[in-house]
Amino acid sequence: MLSLLAFNIVPLLVAALIGVVAGRWIFSQPAAPPTDKPAEDKDPS
Amino acid sequence: MHGPMSRWTKASIGLAVALAAGWIAHGPIGRGAAFVDRTEAYARAEVAAAGLPGVQVGLGRDPLSRTAFLSGPANDFQREGNGWEVGLNGRVGGAPGVAAVSWDPAARAVPLIAETLALTAFFYLIGLGVGWVFFRPRRQGFL
Numbered sequence: 001m002l003s004l005l006a007f008n009i010v011p012l013l014v015a016a017l018i019g020v021v022a023g024r025w026i027f028s029q030p031a032a033p034p035t036d037k038p039a040e041d042k043d044p045s
Numbered sequence: 046m047h048g049p050m051s052r053w054t055k056a057s058i059g060l061a062v063a064l065a066a067g068w069i070a071h072g073p074i075g076r077g078a079a080f081v082d083r084t085e086a087y088a089r090a091e092v093a094a095a096g097l098p099g100v101q102v103g104l105g106r107d108p109l110s111r112t113a114f115l116s117g118p119a120n121d122f123q124r125e126g127n128g129w130e131v132g133l134n135g136r137v138g139g140a141p142g143v144a145a146v147s148w149d150p151a152a153r154a155v156p157l158i159a160e161t162l163a164l165t166a167f168f169y170l171i172g173l174g175v176g177w178v179f180f181r182p183r184r185q186g187f188l
Contacts, residue, residue, distance in 0.1 A: 003142040004111070004157075005164060007080045011070035015063040015165045016172035022059025023176015026052050 060169055067165030068158070077157050081109050084142030088113045091136040097123060102137055105154045111144035112154035113137045124148070 005012065071077040085104045092102045092115075100117035104110065115124075119133060126132030131139075138146045145154065 001144070001160070001164075003084075004080065004160060007083070007142075008070065008076055008161060008164065011067055011076065012164060012168040014066050014070075015168040016175070018059055018063040018066065019169040019172020019174075020176045020179075021172075022056060022062075022169075023173045024180045025059070026055045026173075027177050027180045027182065 056173065059173070060166065063165055063169035063172075064162055067162050071158055071161045077109050077161060080142065081106070081111075081157065084111060084140065085113075087140040088137050088143055091140050092133065095123075095133055095136055097133065100133065104143075105157075108154075108156040108158065110154035110157050111142060111160070112152070113140070113143045113146045114150055114152070115146060115148050116150065 081104045085102070088102045088104065092100055097117070097119055100115060100119050102113050102115050105112050105114065115133060115137065122132065124132050124134055126135055134146045137143060147154070
């Protein structure tokens with residue numbers, strides 16, 4: 001099995017990279033919608 | 046309309062992409078056949094070193110496998126060896142890449158594609174774990 005792993009190390013690393021990308025897709029937090037009220041413009045007068 | 050995809054759906058899509066990449070490397074690119082060719086050459090060198098005329102070895106081809114199929118005239122001692130001397134089974138079984146040895150051409154062998162895809166899925170899961178470590182949601186600090 002180790003020789004098979006060593007022989008296929010490049011495609012296996014590609015699979016691991018796909019896993020990292022999928023992990024980022026799955027676990028990264030979506031951008032939070034803005035919840036704060038917009039700052040009110042102060043009246044200069 | 047459609048809600049956000051669940052984590053399991055995303056993980057399944059990623060796994061399918063990784064397995065497709067593993068299959069492309071194994072089949073169309075030819076890594077599977079190249080591995081079997083190389084392993085078969087090692088097994089043949091072991092049989093040649095044993096010096097038994099008429100004994101032949103070949104790896105599974107349909108489907109590709111890591112099982113070495115031996116054939117030819119060899120008695121039990123030549124096949125199994127004894128406590129001091131390794132027989133053909135031990136020699137060929139010790140060749141790099143050989144997973145099993147059989148004298149039965151109809152014996153079942155684990156297809157190489159199954160082993161390759163299992164390894165691919167394992168590496169995908171490792172990558173997924175790395176992705177979780179670096180991209181998981183973190184609690185906000187209290188300071």
